Each structure stands twice: as C-alpha cells, then as structure tokens.
Amino acid sequence: MAELDQIVKAIEIASDPAQAPLHQQALDFLGTVQSNAESTWRLALTLFVDATPDGARTHSPQARFFALRVLEDFFENRLEPFDDESFRTIQQSLLSYIQSEYIYGSAEATAPYIRNKFSHTLTLFFLSSYISQWPTFFADLFSLIRAAQPSSSSETPTFNRHIIILFFHIVLEISGEVADQTLKAARAFNQARHVRDARVRDAVRERDAAGINEAVLTLVADGIEMIKKNGRTGSESPVDVVDLGIRTFSSYVGWIDINLTVTPTTVPLLFTLLADPSLPIRLATSAALSRIVGKGLKEPGDKLQLLKVLALGQVVDALETKTRAEKMQRTTADEGEETYREALGKLLNALGLELVKLIEESGNDAVVAEATVLLNQILPVVLRIMADEYDDTSNTIFPMLHALLLSYKRVKKLSPGPLDETKRSFLVSLLEATLTKAKWDEEFDPDDPDEDDVVEFEALRKELLTLLDSVQILDQELVTTAIHTLVRNTIEAYNSGVPVEWNDAELAVYLVYIFGEINKSGPKGRVAFCVAPNVEKEKKKLVDYSGYPLTPHGEMLLGLVQSSISSHPKRIVALQFFEAVSRYPDFFKVRKECIMPTLEAMIDVRGIHSADLNHRSRVFYLFYRFVREIRNEIPVDVVVNIGNSMRDLLNIEVQLPDADDSDSSTDVLAEAIKGSAFESQLYLYETVGSLCSLLFRTPDELTSVLLSFVKPLMAELSEDLQAFRSNGARDILSIVKVHHSIMALGNIAKGFPDYPNPIPPGYIPLPVNLFSEVAQAILVCLEAMSGFKDIREASRSAFTRILATTGPSITHLIPQLMTSLLTQFEPAELVDFLNFIGLLIHKLQEDLFSVLDELVGPLSAHITNFLAQPVTGTDDQRVNFETKKAYLTFLNAIMSSKIHSVFTSERNQSSFDALMESMLQIAADLSDAVCQRTALQFFVRVVTTWGQPAPANGSDSTSDLKPGLPGFEQYIYKRILPVVFQVPSSAAFNSKDPSHAQVLSEIGILLQCIVKTRGTEAYEYLLNVFLPSQGWPPASALDFSVNLYGPFWTLTTLIFTLFLSSSLAASVTAYLSDPNAAISYDFGLLSIAVPLVYSYGLALPTLLWVALRYLGVGEWSVVEAIALWGYSMFVWIPVSILAVLPFPSVRWGLVGIALGLSGFFLVRNVYPILATAEAKATRLLIIIIAALHLGLAIAFKVLFFSYYIIPPPSGDPIPNGPGTEIGSPGGDTTTSSAAAVETTVSAAAALRRMLFS
Structure with missing residues (x-):
C-alpha cells in the first residue's frame, strides 16, 4: 500500500497552495502514474472504490477523481479484451461501488463531478468488454434500477432515482462515443477504435436496443405519472428525470431501428411532452423529434410515411400559433419561451429540409407529389417563424428556405417559363416578409448603437440578401417591382411631409444600396442605370447617355438625389444615403446634373462637416471614393x-x-x-x-x-x-x-x-x-x-x-x-523597403537604372550580412525567412525587368560573384523549400538572359534575344549544373515531400532552360563531360541527355511543321481554288501553335508529375514525364506533313492514326505508374489524360488541318428577273473568285483564332 499512499500524498501536495515548492515534483509523479495506466490501474481502482466500514469513501474527492482519470486512460486505450482475472476484478469492484453508492448511498451527493466522471469511465469499460465479456451489461443495470419490490401486485413498482440517472448518463455517453460525429471528429482518428465502436454499435442494436428503448420510455412514463401525483416541486422533482430521459431517447434515435422509436405509444407521448409546462422537457422533446425527422431511411417511401405519421406540420402550426398569442399578451419578454419558439423553428426547419430532399432526390413521382403537398402545408408557418420579431427565431428557418429556393431554381433551369401560381404566391409572401425583416427594430437607438446588436443585424441582413438574390433569379420582375415601389412610396411620402419613421427611411435607402448586388445578372456600367442600345466598347465613351430613359435602379437613385432624405434627422439615414451614391458612380455619368446636389450633401453638415466624429470619419472615405470615381465629370x-x-x-x-x-x-x-x-x-x-x-x-x-x-x-x-x-x-x-x-x-x-x-x-x-x-x-x-x-x-x-x-x-x-x-x-522594415524598390522597378524600368546601380551593391551586402546572423528564436526565424523571400523577389524583379545589366555594370562587377554564390547557397538549401524554389527561378532567368550564345557570323541579328555574357556558359556548367544535381542527390531530399517535389520541378525547368538556351553544346557537355564526371554509366547518361533534349526538340519541330504545312496547304488550296490567288502565310497560326504544343508537352506532364508526387505514387522523375509526352508527340510531325494532301477523308484518317498511336503510347507508359497508387481512384486520371489527348487531336484538326477547295462560281442557269442581279453578267469572274477564296481563307483563320481563344 506504500505506492497508494505515495499517490495520495502527491495529490494532497498538488492540491495544497501552501506546498507550492513541491507542486512540480508532485505533478511529475502523478503524470508518470497516469501515463503508465497499464500497470497502475489496480492502484487507481482501489483508490476510487475503497470505503470505510461505515460505508464512507476512504480517500478525498480529488484523489478519487484522479483515480478515474487513470482508469479512463487505461480503458480508452484498451482495444483488446481483458484477461479474465482483470475483467472480473474491475466488474465486481464497479458493481459493488454502484450498489453501495447509488442504491444504499448518496450517489456522490457531495461531489457531483465525480458522478459525471464515473459515468464516462464506466462507458469506456463497457466499450472494451461488452461484445465478448460483459454481454449482460444492460440486464445487470436494469436489475439495479428497481429500488424495492411492491408488497402487493396492486402497488406501482418504485425505481431507484440514482440508478435511473446513472443509466441515462451511460446511454448518453455510449451514443456519444459510437455515433456522435462531432465527438469523433474532435479526437484523433484510430482505425482500430473506429472498427471496435462500430461493432459495439451493431451489437447493441442486435442485443439490447429494444430493452434500452423500453426502459427509457418506461422510466419517462413513470416520471410523468409521478409529476401528475406529486407535482413539479421538491428537491427530487421527477421533471429532471423526464428531461434527462427524453434527452437520452434523443441521443439514440439516430442509430437504432426507427420501428422501436416511432410507435403508436411513443408518438403521442412525444407530442404530449412537446406541450409540457416544463421548458427543459419541451426543448428536449423538440430536439428528439428533430432527430427522428432527420434519420436516414433507404427508401423515400418509408421516409414519406414517417413524416406523414408524425404530422409535425399541424403540430408545429398549432404550437406556433399558441406561443405567438401568448407572447402578444405578455408585457415583458420571456427568454425561456423565446427559446422554445426557436426550438419549434429548428424542428420546422428539419422537417422542411427533409421534404425538399424528398422532392429533389426521390425520383418517384408519387412521393414527390405527396411531399410537395406536405411542404406547401408548412410554408405559411415557415413565413410566420421567419417574420418573428426575434432574429434568433428567424435564423432557425433560413437553411430550409435556402434549400427550397435552390430547388425552385433547379426546376426553373430545367423548364424555363413562369412559375406556377402556388410558388409565385409563396415568393410574394416571402419577399414581403424579407423586406419587413430587413428593417431595423424601432427600439434600436441609431445614435447610441450597441456594437453587438449592429453586428448581429448586419449578419441577418446578409442572410436576407441571399434570399432576395434567390427570389430575384426566380422572378426578377417581382423583386424589382416590390423594391422600386417601396422606395418610391417612401421617398414620395417623405417629400410630401408625411412622417416617415427613421427605420422605414433607412430601409428604402438600403434597398437602393443593395439593388445592384441583387441584380447580378443585369447590365453593368452606365447601361445599368439607363435603357440604352448596345454600343461597341470603343465608342461607349462618346455616347451621351443623358437622353435615354432610366432603369428602375436609375429611377430609384434619381429619386434619392432629388429628395431631401439625406437631411433626415437620424444620421444613419444620411450615412446610408452616402453609402448608396458612392457605390454607384456610373449613375452620375448618366445623370450629371445629380453630381452637384450630391457633393453639396457630402460637404455640408450632413456629411464631412457633421458634428458626430464617427459619422464624419466614415463620410470622409465615402466622399473620397465618390470624387475619385467621378472626378472627370466634376x-x-x-x-x-x-x-x-x-x-x-x-x-x-x-x-x-x-x-x-x-x-x-x-x-x-x-x-x-x-x-x-x-x-x-x-x-x-x-x-x-x-x-x-x-x-x-x-x-x-x-x-x-x-x-x-x-x-x-x-x-x-x-x-x-x-x-x-x-x-x-x-x-x-x-x-x-x-x-x-x-x-x-x-x-x-x-x-x-x-x-x-x-x-x-x-x-x-x-x-x-x-x-x-x-x-x-x-x-x-x-x-x-x-x-x-x-x-x-x-x-x-x-x-x-x-x-x-x-x-x-x-x-x-x-x-x-x-x-x-x-x-x-528594425529587420521587418527591410521587407517593406525591398517591396518598395520592387514597385519602383516595375513602374520606372530604365529610368531607375542609375539609382539602382548605386543602390544594389550596398543593399545586397547589407541583406547578406543580416541573413548571415545567427537565428536565436521563432521570431528571428520568421523575420529571416520573410527578409530572404523579399530579397529573392527583389532580385527576380530586376532580372525580369529591362535593367538586369545593373548586376554586371562597372560599379557592381566586383560584387557579382558574391551575389551569385549567395544565390547558389540558397538554391542548394533544402531546409527552406520556398526560397529554394525562388532562387532556382532566379537562375532560370539568369540562364535565359546571360547564357545566350553569341551570334554566329552571318546570322540574323534581328532576333529579340540579346547576346549573353561572354564566358557565362562556363559558369553555367561549372557552378550551376553541379548545384542542380547536388540537390536531388542529398540525403535530406525526399521526393515524396510535396515541397521537395516542387523543388525538383523547378530543377527540371532549369535543366530544360539550359538545354534550350545553349542547344547542342549543353547536350554534348552533359553527355560527354558532366554526367561521366559524376559517375553516371554511359547508357544512363545517354538516356538522361536524350530525355532532356529530345522532347524539347520534338515539340519545337512539331510547332514549325504545323505552321509550315498548314500555310503550304492553305496556299495549295487557294491555288486550286483560283490559280491567280496570291500565296499567303498566316503567322497567327504560329502564335497559336507555340502555347498549345508547349503547354501540352511540357506543362501538362509537369503538373501530372507534381500531383503524383503529392499522392506518393511511384519513383517517376519529372524528366521522364516530360520525355514521355514529348516522344508521344513525334507521330504528329509526319502526320502534319502528309496532311497537306487536299483530301478531307485522308486528313481525318491521318488524325485518327496519330491519335491512336500517340494515345496508346501514353496509356501504355502512364497507366502502370498510376496502378502503383494505393488509392484505386488515382487510376481514373488516365481518363482525364485520354480526354485531354482527344482534345489536342481535335484542336490540331480544326486549327491546322481544315482547308477546302472552293471552285470558282459558274454561270447561273436561271435568268435574272427584273431587279435581281445575280452575278456579274458578261464580266470576268476571276476577281470575284479570288475574292471568295481570300474571304474564305480569312474566315478560316478567324475561326481558328476564335476556337483557340
């Protein structure tokens, strides 16, 4: 018992503030005990159940609570059956404890938290032992519930209250552990535990579900009878038992047979309790009914029958009517009753969602018809709930309304046309309720607002805005007319001197403010506010829109500006006015006469000169925004x-x-x-x-x-x-x-x-x-x-x-x-400064050269020194990373600009080598993959810019590419290439790490860039010098070099072949159509071929490789992926040459052959890679690849292989009638024929561009 005494002593020390110096030592000891629950559980069990001869517990509540924690850890991690001796020890100890404490004792009356903790501990033991060791768990528990048998058969049996509550808590805990998805999601996933819990759930369904349900309902009914006999007051009122029993019932209705929970007995009982005087019972019953309604059933017909049996629409209708009448009679608010109305709203929402789901997904016309009738019956109640003055009650019904309107929109999309009268009538009522609900409460004080109230009401308005948007899609005219009428009537009433409440005025202006957001499908720009004819984009600025009639939105804005509503005594109205006018500056370009009145309102005491600081501050921004947008019209x-x-x-x-x-x-x-x-x-x-x-x-x-x-x-x-x-x-x-x-x-x-x-x-x-x-x-x-x-x-x-x-x-x-x-x-400021200089580079380009020439050297040295400082903490690490990232972005911005020669200027030549060496170090640093990728991107730009070969004698000097730095190719080969191969060879490199996979992709791009820039020279250097020096076998070096260079050569050749052959074919067909037609080249085809071929042959395999690396598939390299796609495109080169033949059927055949050969090549080589994935769904990527390949073939056929011979028009055998001049009689048809060919060729080229774009 020495160990037990040590534990008790440690708990006493940890709980005693006077022994603070020993706290940590005690906590460490207790932590060791708890972490070793496999060996200390017996001590914990003894510590918890030990009792004195008179029945009192030996140890303190703190010690016993700790014991339960140890037992919980032991049970929770136990996924295998106990040995017989351990099981019997635990079972007998816990049953003895229940008998002594819950039957003959006070059920932990002095420490109720232990009672709750014990329920969870016992539940965990149940989960570990129920299937094979304690199948009689519930039978044993039921035997303890009866406190005493009646002396005669005529007496009602009595039940032990403490055991009842324990039983209810255990069932609640079991439901939470095996069926509550929220609780499961909150803990770390364990496959073995998941399987164990599923087996327990199935076993309970099979063995004890009926008994549990019968016991719960019997105890609830007994509690109701006791309430009738003894009333609802007293220290042990049965109201608590009934409330807990219904909550227990609610916890398992979702995972046991519906035939047990919905019976001729339970339904009347639940409806009775739904109207019980006790608020907790009503709330618990409402939640139980919501779970019954939401229970999934396989057959739609069964679900419909369940909803018909419950007939909740009628029940909720009656209760809503009753509670609303009671609320109107009350002089003060009753939060409890409002909570009940919220519960009714949630119940109605659950019912509505299920009915909408039946209508959408059942696929059975009879079910749809009956569900539609039930749905239409509850819609009036839905609208009343939505119109409740308490926003929390209204919010409960929004999910159902959104689902219903979405269903309406789907129906309208399938069968365009006007809505039926039932739906339109509902939309009219919904629109009315929505507009009413969007109004501020009259009791709200806008001059002294509560921030929480403002936030909540703005959130409500967002929900209502979504509803308005949905109704507008269904019936645009309905929404437009309703809003336009409300706004017009409000403005006219205010202008005529009729008293208008501030919230009515604010609502009218708010609706004008949001109208453009609702009317998303309407025209944009100036034509959103006036009915103007379509004008070409280039001519829109020349059109005078002032003479065109206004749209409804334009009329509303005009009414606002011309009214004096901005002078409303409540500042909130004026502020909403300024929000509205500043949001729609295009209106003022249509009605320029409204600019000055609006500016006057913004400038005087209604706006920027208001006495209220908050109002004034907001109008400062709105005034600035308004002036900025319409300044050219001022x-x-x-x-x-x-x-x-x-x-x-x-x-x-x-x-x-x-x-x-x-x-x-x-x-x-x-x-x-x-x-x-x-x-x-x-x-x-x-x-x-x-x-x-x-x-x-x-x-x-x-x-x-x-x-x-x-x-x-x-x-x-x-x-x-x-x-x-x-x-x-x-x-x-x-x-x-x-x-x-x-x-x-x-x-x-x-x-x-x-x-x-x-x-x-x-x-x-x-x-x-x-x-x-x-x-x-x-x-x-x-x-x-x-x-x-x-x-x-x-x-x-x-x-x-x-x-x-x-x-x-x-x-x-x-x-x-x-x-x-x-x-x-401060270090963080350096990032802002680098971003500042990067912005200047973008804006000023060559104009910044002299400044940057003076700046880049000292700045680089400064940053290099900063990055070299030791990193001592998390904050330093973050600042170091952000600075390095900003520095690399800065260097890339220079290389991407027209002033990259600043690095090699006379002033900065001496620091060039140091700069490049520091960049190579970053490019080789696998500890920071983000900056490593950026550094590799820098070298791609460096190679492209400075690695260009010198032009040969007699070569074309008009190329856009300028000669590189003399001798820079040696730097590429001697310094950059070794780093490129060093990174993937490092022991720290993990190709399955997504960040490292992205680095490898950048390396592949850099290698491609080197080969593309230096051409055959780079290919030969890799094959004959570099790879052999790295110990590569000749065959591997040849394979790598070919894969690196071959695909790019293939794709580039294909691009020029497509251009030349399509141009040649167009010229041939033009000649055959008209021998006098001029030969022409459509260089637009070249601009189409380059991105199309390179995107498919380079970008697509790279993206696929990155995706497969992320999924952990295979040992496929990015070079192999690009090579595979490049070689698959080779067959298109001879096909593009043969497609010059002026026979459409032959061209279609050639395209089919190329599609089949190249597609077979891809599938044969890619599918085995996909098949290595653990997830079989990964193999479906082959379908996407095939679809993209088919799309490429169609694109080639339409864009490059589509040309037809157009014979010259022959004489018309039908004589021309009076006034009809068909052809040019007696004239030369050569000109018209050539024009026809030219027109056709131009149209074909235009078609290609249109299809490509």
Whole structure:
C-alpha cells in the first residue's frame, strides 16, 4: 500500500497552495502514474472504490477523481479484451461501488463531478468488454434500477432515482462515443477504435436496443405519472428525470431501428411532452423529434410515411400559433419561451429540409407529389417563424428556405417559363416578409448603437440578401417591382411631409444600396442605370447617355438625389444615403446634373462637416471614393470652391494619450499615432490631390491651388521639426505631428494620376518642382528623426506615392532615402523597403537604372550580412525567412525587368560573384523549400538572359534575344549544373515531400532552360563531360541527355511543321481554288501553335508529375514525364506533313492514326505508374489524360488541318428577273473568285483564332 499512499500524498501536495515548492515534483509523479495506466490501474481502482466500514469513501474527492482519470486512460486505450482475472476484478469492484453508492448511498451527493466522471469511465469499460465479456451489461443495470419490490401486485413498482440517472448518463455517453460525429471528429482518428465502436454499435442494436428503448420510455412514463401525483416541486422533482430521459431517447434515435422509436405509444407521448409546462422537457422533446425527422431511411417511401405519421406540420402550426398569442399578451419578454419558439423553428426547419430532399432526390413521382403537398402545408408557418420579431427565431428557418429556393431554381433551369401560381404566391409572401425583416427594430437607438446588436443585424441582413438574390433569379420582375415601389412610396411620402419613421427611411435607402448586388445578372456600367442600345466598347465613351430613359435602379437613385432624405434627422439615414451614391458612380455619368446636389450633401453638415466624429470619419472615405470615381465629370470651375470648403477639416490635431497608461515614450507615440482619427482624415488629403489634378490644363492655376494646400503643411512640418530639435525625443507631440504631416503630403500626391510610361503625345507635366520640394523636406525630417520607426514608415509611404506621381523626376533622392531608412531600422522594415524598390522597378524600368546601380551593391551586402546572423528564436526565424523571400523577389524583379545589366555594370562587377554564390547557397538549401524554389527561378532567368550564345557570323541579328555574357556558359556548367544535381542527390531530399517535389520541378525547368538556351553544346557537355564526371554509366547518361533534349526538340519541330504545312496547304488550296490567288502565310497560326504544343508537352506532364508526387505514387522523375509526352508527340510531325494532301477523308484518317498511336503510347507508359497508387481512384486520371489527348487531336484538326477547295462560281442557269442581279453578267469572274477564296481563307483563320481563344 506504500505506492497508494505515495499517490495520495502527491495529490494532497498538488492540491495544497501552501506546498507550492513541491507542486512540480508532485505533478511529475502523478503524470508518470497516469501515463503508465497499464500497470497502475489496480492502484487507481482501489483508490476510487475503497470505503470505510461505515460505508464512507476512504480517500478525498480529488484523489478519487484522479483515480478515474487513470482508469479512463487505461480503458480508452484498451482495444483488446481483458484477461479474465482483470475483467472480473474491475466488474465486481464497479458493481459493488454502484450498489453501495447509488442504491444504499448518496450517489456522490457531495461531489457531483465525480458522478459525471464515473459515468464516462464506466462507458469506456463497457466499450472494451461488452461484445465478448460483459454481454449482460444492460440486464445487470436494469436489475439495479428497481429500488424495492411492491408488497402487493396492486402497488406501482418504485425505481431507484440514482440508478435511473446513472443509466441515462451511460446511454448518453455510449451514443456519444459510437455515433456522435462531432465527438469523433474532435479526437484523433484510430482505425482500430473506429472498427471496435462500430461493432459495439451493431451489437447493441442486435442485443439490447429494444430493452434500452423500453426502459427509457418506461422510466419517462413513470416520471410523468409521478409529476401528475406529486407535482413539479421538491428537491427530487421527477421533471429532471423526464428531461434527462427524453434527452437520452434523443441521443439514440439516430442509430437504432426507427420501428422501436416511432410507435403508436411513443408518438403521442412525444407530442404530449412537446406541450409540457416544463421548458427543459419541451426543448428536449423538440430536439428528439428533430432527430427522428432527420434519420436516414433507404427508401423515400418509408421516409414519406414517417413524416406523414408524425404530422409535425399541424403540430408545429398549432404550437406556433399558441406561443405567438401568448407572447402578444405578455408585457415583458420571456427568454425561456423565446427559446422554445426557436426550438419549434429548428424542428420546422428539419422537417422542411427533409421534404425538399424528398422532392429533389426521390425520383418517384408519387412521393414527390405527396411531399410537395406536405411542404406547401408548412410554408405559411415557415413565413410566420421567419417574420418573428426575434432574429434568433428567424435564423432557425433560413437553411430550409435556402434549400427550397435552390430547388425552385433547379426546376426553373430545367423548364424555363413562369412559375406556377402556388410558388409565385409563396415568393410574394416571402419577399414581403424579407423586406419587413430587413428593417431595423424601432427600439434600436441609431445614435447610441450597441456594437453587438449592429453586428448581429448586419449578419441577418446578409442572410436576407441571399434570399432576395434567390427570389430575384426566380422572378426578377417581382423583386424589382416590390423594391422600386417601396422606395418610391417612401421617398414620395417623405417629400410630401408625411412622417416617415427613421427605420422605414433607412430601409428604402438600403434597398437602393443593395439593388445592384441583387441584380447580378443585369447590365453593368452606365447601361445599368439607363435603357440604352448596345454600343461597341470603343465608342461607349462618346455616347451621351443623358437622353435615354432610366432603369428602375436609375429611377430609384434619381429619386434619392432629388429628395431631401439625406437631411433626415437620424444620421444613419444620411450615412446610408452616402453609402448608396458612392457605390454607384456610373449613375452620375448618366445623370450629371445629380453630381452637384450630391457633393453639396457630402460637404455640408450632413456629411464631412457633421458634428458626430464617427459619422464624419466614415463620410470622409465615402466622399473620397465618390470624387475619385467621378472626378472627370466634376465641372472644373467648381473644383476650387470644393477644395476651399474642406480647408477647415485639414488641420492636423493630435490628442496624446495619458502617459501614465503607457510604459515608455515609445508606447505613447504608437498609441498617439494609431489612436487618433487621422487615418480617416487622410482620405480628405487624397481627395484634395484628386481635385487639384483636374486643373492640369491650367498649370499655373494648378500650382497655385496645390501650393495653397501644401504650404501650410510644409510650414507646420518645419515648425514641428524645429520643436523636436529643441526638445528632443520627449516631445511626443511634435513627433506625431511630423508623422501626420508627412503622411498628409504623401496622400495629396497619391490623389494625382500615376506618371504615364511611356509618355503620351500632348502630356502636360505636373508641378514636379513642388513635389520635389516636398520630397526634400520629408528627407530632412527623416534624417533628423530616423530613430523612430513610425517616421521611417511614413517617409517610405509618402515617397512611394510621390514617385508614382512624378516618375523619374525625383529618383535621384532615393539613395539618400535609403541611407536614412537603413541607418536605424528594425529587420521587418527591410521587407517593406525591398517591396518598395520592387514597385519602383516595375513602374520606372530604365529610368531607375542609375539609382539602382548605386543602390544594389550596398543593399545586397547589407541583406547578406543580416541573413548571415545567427537565428536565436521563432521570431528571428520568421523575420529571416520573410527578409530572404523579399530579397529573392527583389532580385527576380530586376532580372525580369529591362535593367538586369545593373548586376554586371562597372560599379557592381566586383560584387557579382558574391551575389551569385549567395544565390547558389540558397538554391542548394533544402531546409527552406520556398526560397529554394525562388532562387532556382532566379537562375532560370539568369540562364535565359546571360547564357545566350553569341551570334554566329552571318546570322540574323534581328532576333529579340540579346547576346549573353561572354564566358557565362562556363559558369553555367561549372557552378550551376553541379548545384542542380547536388540537390536531388542529398540525403535530406525526399521526393515524396510535396515541397521537395516542387523543388525538383523547378530543377527540371532549369535543366530544360539550359538545354534550350545553349542547344547542342549543353547536350554534348552533359553527355560527354558532366554526367561521366559524376559517375553516371554511359547508357544512363545517354538516356538522361536524350530525355532532356529530345522532347524539347520534338515539340519545337512539331510547332514549325504545323505552321509550315498548314500555310503550304492553305496556299495549295487557294491555288486550286483560283490559280491567280496570291500565296499567303498566316503567322497567327504560329502564335497559336507555340502555347498549345508547349503547354501540352511540357506543362501538362509537369503538373501530372507534381500531383503524383503529392499522392506518393511511384519513383517517376519529372524528366521522364516530360520525355514521355514529348516522344508521344513525334507521330504528329509526319502526320502534319502528309496532311497537306487536299483530301478531307485522308486528313481525318491521318488524325485518327496519330491519335491512336500517340494515345496508346501514353496509356501504355502512364497507366502502370498510376496502378502503383494505393488509392484505386488515382487510376481514373488516365481518363482525364485520354480526354485531354482527344482534345489536342481535335484542336490540331480544326486549327491546322481544315482547308477546302472552293471552285470558282459558274454561270447561273436561271435568268435574272427584273431587279435581281445575280452575278456579274458578261464580266470576268476571276476577281470575284479570288475574292471568295481570300474571304474564305480569312474566315478560316478567324475561326481558328476564335476556337483557340
């Protein structure tokens, strides 16, 4: 017993706060005991059941609870039967405990958590022993339920309450373990346990399901009788027993025979309990009925019969009517009764879903007809539930409504036409309920909203929007008319002075706001708001849409703008108005007279000058968005006035947080910057830039107006900088104001359009000098305050925006910017800076060369040193990875641009080798597959750019490819190739790892690129020099080299063969059609052949190889995959040559032969690879491959092998009648014949392009 005493002592120490120093030691010991449950379970069993002579438990509740945990671990991991001695020991101990504690004792009254824990422990023991060792488990348990036999037959038998509750808990636990998918999904999957649980479930069904069900229903009925006799009050009220019994019944109805749970006895009992005065009983019964309704049955007829027997539609209808009447009589809300109405909604939802499923999937007309009748009967109740004032109740019915509308849409798709009257009547009622439900509650206070209420109502509106969208698809006119009528009536009532509640007004404006989202299938752009004829895309900008009649949406927007609803006393209405008008800027391009009234509303106290901060902040964004979208429509003569009306809102105001709430000045600075309303104010500064840019035709006025906005900010910037220099880092206010001023100046520049590249004719330059002064001022501030991260970020952001506007005019300031940014920086900022430079490369290209030439060397050295620093923690590892990834992206951006020569410039030649070596190290590092792939992609671009062979004497010098670096081919062979082969040869490389598989794919692409770029030279080097030096046998080296080079040669040859043969055939047929026709070449065919052949021959096998690697299939290399597809295409080369023959049947035959041979070759070689997969479904990929191959053959036939001889038109034997001139009588038909041929050839080429695109 010493070990038992040790465990008890350890538990006492772990539970005693006074012995904290020994806590960890005690916990470690207890953890060892629990982890070794296979050997310590006997101690745990003794610890749990031991009792004193007077029947009390020997050990503390804490110790006994720990004992149950050990027993749980032992039972849970036990998937094999116990030995006889262990089983008997456990069984007898647990039965003795139940008798002493639950029959003669208090059933753990002082520690109810132990009672619950014991139920689960006993359930786990049951799962381990029921099948072969304790088949009488339930019979033994039933024998304990009767507390005492009656003295005479006339007395009602009495039952032990404690055993009843234990029995119910055990059945609940068993159902959870063997049938609850949620619980199963929450634990780690174990195949052996899954099989064991399924066997237990089947055994219970066969042996004891009927007995369990009978016992549960008998005990429930007994509880109901006791309620009738003794009432519902008291410490041991039978209400709890009935509630738990129904929940137990509900737990197993889904996995035992429906004939046991749905009987002439159970159905009336459940309906009685569904209307019981006790709320828990009603809720439990509703859940049980929902599970019965949702139980799967094989035959649709059986399911329909079940639903007819239950007749839940009538029951729920009566209960909903009753509860709704009771709710109307109550003066205060009753949350319990509302919960019951939610339960009724869930029950009705379950019934509706099953009926819709029957209609959709049964395939039996009789079943569909009866199910449709039942469904139509419950629809009025569904609408009443949906219209409930409590959103939680309404939400319960949405899944059924979505399923029903989806069913309607499927029917409509199969049989287009108007809906039948029943469905249309339902849609009318549903639409009415939806629009009513979309309205805010009158009791909601929009001026002091509760954030949780707002979030919940917005979620409800999203659900309602989905319903509206579905109804609109079914009957567009119905929805459009309903919304249009509601909006028009509301606006007319408001304009005429009739009192309109704020929620009615808000709903009308909201419906205008969402109308475009509902009407997804309608036209887009300006024609969404006016009924205009179709116009070619190029001419749309020239059309005057103002004279066309408006669509319903256009009429609603026009009514909004012309009304005074934006002046509604409730700000929420005005805000919704601004949301609506800013969402549909194209309307204002149709009715330009609405622009000024809308701008006036946005500018005055209804909008950006509102007294409410939150309202004002949101309108700042909406105003910016509106101006940005319609700025080209704003009259230039009002631009200055609009800008002047905003000046009072452009003052930078800073409110510092209480310094006592922060740990340091840095915290105060961050809080002051992020906690202010300045973020929304930035939209106003950008709007200023947008408005000023409209004055571009008058540069002097533009400069003057822009200066009037910039000068105050520059002055404040200078003043705050001086204050900082005087007061130092403790002057938080000055630092924040400098930050805000820099951001404001940057956003003004952002409002201007981007600098064009290339510059179009007649381009009027912006005031670059002014922006240059701004940039220099920012640099001065940055140099003085570079120690503050927020200042560095603001400067980089502002520079990005100024550079986008001015182009190369201020690129000379970038080195100074880089110096200041990198003097003091946090590692994460380096990523942002690299992204910043990458963006400039994309925008400026050659204009950035001189700057990048000066920048790339020091920047690369800086980053290389940073990446070489030791990584000490998770955060450092993440920053290191992000920096490396951004650096590689930066280098790839340079190689993809027109300024890649910056790496080999005179300034950077000395660091070129170090750069390439660092990239080779990353390309060989298998610990970071993401960056490794990016580095390999870099070398693909490097080889393509610098590895080009020098042009031979007399060769065509007009090629787009420029000569590479002299001697770079030696670098490819001596440095890049070894790394390429080193990676897959590494012991750490695992081809079944998806990330490594992707790396191998990049390696294959790089090898292909080397061979493609260097041609025969690379092939011979691999075959004769490199592979033999790596110890490859000659046969293997030859096979690899051929597979690497051959497929590309085959595909390239096929491309030119297709082009030449189709062009030749077109010329032959043109000649045979008309000897005088000119020979022509359709170079469009070449642009079609290249992507078609390369995509099929290179991309498709690569993708298949990656997919198979991911699935762990075979030891197939990517080179073998590409080679297989390349060689399968060889047969198309002679076929394309023979297809010149002007015989359609011969060409079809040739295509069939090529399809058969190449397809057989692919299937014969690919299917054995697929057959090695463990999952047989993988073999079905061969069907996809065959379908794609067939598609390729059809594409070849249509695009390259389709041409016909068109004979010249002969004389018409029918004389021309008066007014009909068929042909040209007496004229030469050569011209018309040639024109016909030319037209036909052009049409065929156009057809090919159309089919390909």
